[in-house]
Amino acid sequence: MSESGRSYYAYGRTWRGHPGTRHDTSFTSGLVREVRLAKHSRYKCEYQRRCARFRDSLGLQEDVFFPERDMCYCPSCHEERRDIEIYQRGNPPKPYVLPLGWxxxxxxxxxxxxxxxxxxxxxxxxxxxxxxxxxxxDNVKPIVETGGLRRPGDDISGGTLSQRNGHYNEEWKPEGFDTLQVFVSPSIRYSSKDAYSSPYTWRDRTGQMYKVRSAFQARIRPGSYSIGPTTLHHVRRDERIDPIYKNNEIEWSTKHVDAIMLYGLLIKIEPCS
Structure with a gap:
């Protein structure tokens, strides 16, 4: 049987494999396993040190971080850990694809x-x-200082959360669609689209210019959210955004701000061309 047709048993369910990926088959607690892996990967590579310098430029208080669970997902660190790429997380379990490159x-x-x-x-x-x-x-610090994600129109540190262009808002949406929700995605590819995580131009201390994207990694309470299609403006019908999640299930929305637990700030840095 080909690699793409192989079945994997992970966290009590069968998962169809995808080419070039490896899958979790252990029953180790997700939190415990991440702590173990993180202890072996803290600031070992220049990429993570560069990302840390950008993080330091955001003006966040040191006491909001938990360094024991820092993790670099650059290609060299991922390969050194011999980590897999797709896990099953939650109850009921859903695929979790590592944010490689972040x-x-x-x-x-x-x-x-x-x-x-x-x-x-x-x-x-x-x-x-x-x-x-x-x-x-510019939203990273207000989100952390406020205590988590908020809905458009809610007060956050330094002002009121507004709706951005590029996806559904009060001026552009299907009839009856509620835009006053928190939107997340199981896909880092989708979450890093320009409408959500526009690149920021940053000069490192070396003088090199970089494009930087930011995102949050989070857990969301089962049953608290709705699953729906992309709300972005410019997605072609034939464009598959994520290899695991279909376009009609790639956006999750909820009005329950207490159902989302932020536990990681993600940073991705690429040289300016």
Missing amino acids: SRFALKVPLPQVKLPRGGTVAAFDSWQMCFHGTLR
Whole structure:
């Protein structure tokens, strides 16, 4: 049988493989396994050190971070760990594709607004599903200082959260669609689209210019959100955004801001062409 047709058993369900990917078949707690891996990868490579310098430029307080769970997903660190690329996370489980090419700076959890299940943070890591939220560089600090994600129109540190162009808003949306929700995605590819995570031009201390994108890695409570199609303006009908998630299931929305637990700031840096 070809690699693309192989079945994998992970977290109590069968998952169809995809070419060039490896899958999790262990039952180790997601939180415990991530801590173990992170201890072996902290600031080992220049890419993560560069991302850390950008993170430091954001003006965040050091006490919001949890360095023991930092993780670099650059190609060299990923290969050195011999890590897999696709996990199953949550109950019921959903595919979680690692944010390859990004570097994660872990946040202390939970932030104040999160309503945790019985069993606390560990229970949330074992039962809540993985998602991402792309954002602008200037929004990172207000989101962290506010305590988590907010809906358009809500007050955040330094002002009121507005709706950006490039995806559904009050002026451009299907009839009856509620845009006053929090939008996340199980796909980092989708979350890093320009409408969510526009690149920011940044000069490193070396003088080199880079394009930087930012996003949050999070857990979302099962049953608290709706699954729907992309809300972006410029997506062709024949364009497949993510190899795992179809375009009609790539956007998750919720009005429950206490159902999303941010636990990592993701940064991706590429040289300016």
